[in-house]
Amino acid sequence: MAHQDGDHWVLNGTKAWITNSWDASAVIVFATTDKKLKHKGISAFLVPMPHSGLSLGKKEDKLGIRASSxxxxILEDCRIPLDNMLGSRGAGFKIAMQTLDSGRLGIASQALGxxxxxxxxxxxxxLKRTAFGAPIGKLQAIQFKLADMAVALESARLLTWKAALLRDSKKPFTKEAAMAKLSASEAATFCSHQAIQILGGMGYVTDMPAxxxxxxxxxxxxxxGTSEIQRLVIAGQILKEYQL
Incomplete structure (x- = not known):
């Protein structure tokens, strides 16, 4: 929530799962400035860090991306100047939706890596591990896995490039961003799983990066947005296209 007090905005509330929260020099906060307007009553604010009234919870002990905090x-009567509002009052939801598509491209790129x-x-x-006198890469079962990994990777890469091209061309790319994020994230999960299968026991220990x-x-x-959300976004965009 945010309310105006003189020449300041006063922010209150908590947001979970903030990536790089302990390392950031500023945070963008989306807060309700008018409950009656629902999503049209959300505004965006820039809050520098550290800042009075803003505190951080404990660092989560995560499964992965452990280098990122x-x-x-937590915002408790956090006061910021009126000029720290981004865009106009009530434009927060629109700003968030516009940045979400670009964010999905970023996650797709991470997943491709x-x-x-x-x-x-x-x-x-x-190529290096031998069994029965030959590299295991000569075994058909291993070759099939490598081929499937390469197809999944390159398919996702092309979708990501297409979405990025549309964005750079200032064309709508909501559907393509969701497709890229969905395809690349599932390719990352698939490829990393298959890599462990190929490495066997060596894939299960920290000696190897798999x-x-x-x-x-x-x-x-x-x-x-989860894979399920991406599918909803994609389907929604497809139905809109066919209604035209």
């Missing part, structure tokens, strides 16, 4: 942000690293790790291991890739991949199907 994640914690709650994980998928590529998983393929690199698996292919390198398949287990880290597997842990890091999981979040890409969750933040900036």
């Amino acid at each position: 994640t914690a709650n942000i 994980i998928a590529q690293a998983s393929l690199d790790c698996a292919a390198d291991y398949a 287990e880290r890739h597997y842990r890091d991949a999981r979040i890409t199907e969750i933040y900036e």
Whole structure:
């Protein structure tokens, strides 16, 4: 919630799961300035960090992306100047939706990196690890896994590039961003899983990077909207197109 008090806005509330919260120099807060207007009563604010009235919760002990701090942000009578509002009053929801598409492109790119690293790790291991007098990369079962990983990776990469091109061309890319995020995150999970299968026991220990890739991949199907949400966004955009 946010209310005006003289020449300041006063912010109150808590937001969970804030990535890089302990390392950020500022935070963008979306707060309700008029309950009666529902989503049209949400405004955006820039709050520098550290700042009086803003505190952080404990760092979460996460499955993956452990180099990135994640914690709650707590606002208790946090006062900021009126000029710290971003855009006009009530424009917060629109701003959030506009940035969400670009955020999904960022997650897709992150997921592509994980998928590529998983393929690199698996292919390198398949060439070096020998069984029955030959590299395991000569086994059909291993080759099938590598082929499936490469197809998933390149398909997701092309979707991501298409969405990025549309964004750079200032064209609508909501559907394509959701498709890229969905495809790339599922490719990251798939490729990291297959890499562990190829490495066997070595994929389960920290001596090799495969287990880290597997842990890091999981979040890409969750933040900036779960895979289920991406499918809803994609379907909604498709139906809109066919209604025209």
